[in-house]
Amino acid sequence: MRMRDLEGWTIAFDLDGTLVETAPDLIGTLNRMLAARDIPAMPVEAAQHLVGHGALALLRHGFQEAGAAWDEAGAPALLEEFLADYLANIAVHSRPYDGVVETLERLAARGALLCVATNKRTDLSVALIGALGLERHFAVVCGPDRVSARKPDGAHVREAVAMAGGDPARAIMVGDGAPDVQAAKGAGVACVVVTFGYTPIPPADLGGDVLIDRFGELEAAIAALVADQALRRASKA
CATH class of the missing domain: 3.40.50.1000 (HAD superfamily/HAD-like)
Structure with a gap:
């Protein structure tokens, strides 16, 4: 023993x-949100450095690095959208x-x-x-x-x-x-x-x-x- x-x-x-x-599923959610706004997706390997500081930081910096406009006043609604999608796809990959x-x-x-x-x-x-x-x-x-x-x-x-x-x-x-x-x-x-x-x-x-x-x-x-x-x-x- x-x-x-x-x-x-x-x-x-x-x-x-x-x-x-977890990067594939986190970035997957980010990319679905970007696609819904006609913004090109980010490759997982290019965005995985965003992981680890919390969902809001990933979302904010992910939008900014993808060239999307970021409105801090709209952050709560975007965060809820992100979290709902991520929870539904939390362990796909x-x-x-x-x-x-x-x-x-x-x-x-x-x-x-x-x-x-x-x-x-x-x-x-x-x-x-x-x-x-x-x-x-x-x-x-x-x-x-x-x-x-x-x-x-x-x-x-x-x-x-x-x-x-x-x-x-x-x-x-x-x-x-x-x-x-x-x-x-x-x-x-x-x-x-x-x-x-x-x-x-x-x-x-x-x-x-x-x-x-x-x-x-x-x-x-x-x-x-x-x-x-x-x-x-x-x-x-």
């Missing part, structure tokens, strides 16, 4: 670009990255609490996670509407970990972009950065503690970070 060596630790995950490749399910299962078997800290609205996050059959892995799914401040504020990570029943002093953030790294730093926790996500900034320049190229590398990265914290605590004793 595997020793529960991660007992007492909480791993907080970003969602889009970290656990799940979105899939967990290779190794996600197996890694989550192994981390849980080793005693880790798992949660999601995402800038995607909670109801959309829960719908996506449920559609992909991932809900059993997480103690809580925490979008920006469930916390006092969204990423890049550290409160998002601290409060998500606390809602999961974990200790914010023994937590690790896993993400793909600047908001994840900045939130981890603000919460005083280490951050593992995946290199396959949606950041427009090179992953190596984000300032995370460890970079991984595949989800299968996450366990080793977490073990190294946990060991490092144990050494630092021992040196202070």
Whole structure:
């Protein structure tokens, strides 16, 4: 039997670009809205950097980059249109990255609490996670509407970990972009950065503690970070 060596630790995950490749469905919704206004579609690879800052930011910058007029006064109605279409098509092409399910299962078997800290609205996050059959892995799914401040504020990570029943002093953030790294730093926790996500900034320049190229590398990265914290605590004793 595997020793529960991660007992007492909480791993907080970003969602889009970290656990799940969501760009095809998010950009699909954006493109249907553009097409309805006779504006050319954006290729997924040209727009995936827009993912990860929330639906309104994706919509605003997506319209602007496509050359469409953006009226901030009309943003609420456009956002509702976007969210309705996206919810109806939330898992058409979105899939967990290779190794996600197996890694989550192994981390849980080793005693880790798992949660999601995402800038995607909670109801959309829960719908996506449920559609992909991932809900059993997480103690809580925490979008920006469930916390006092969204990423890049550290409160998002601290409060998500606390809602999961974990200790914010023994937590690790896993993400793909600047908001994840900045939130981890603000919460005083280490951050593992995946290199396959949606950041427009090179992953190596984000300032995370460890970079991984595949989800299968996450366990080793977490073990190294946990060991490092144990050494630092021992040196202070």
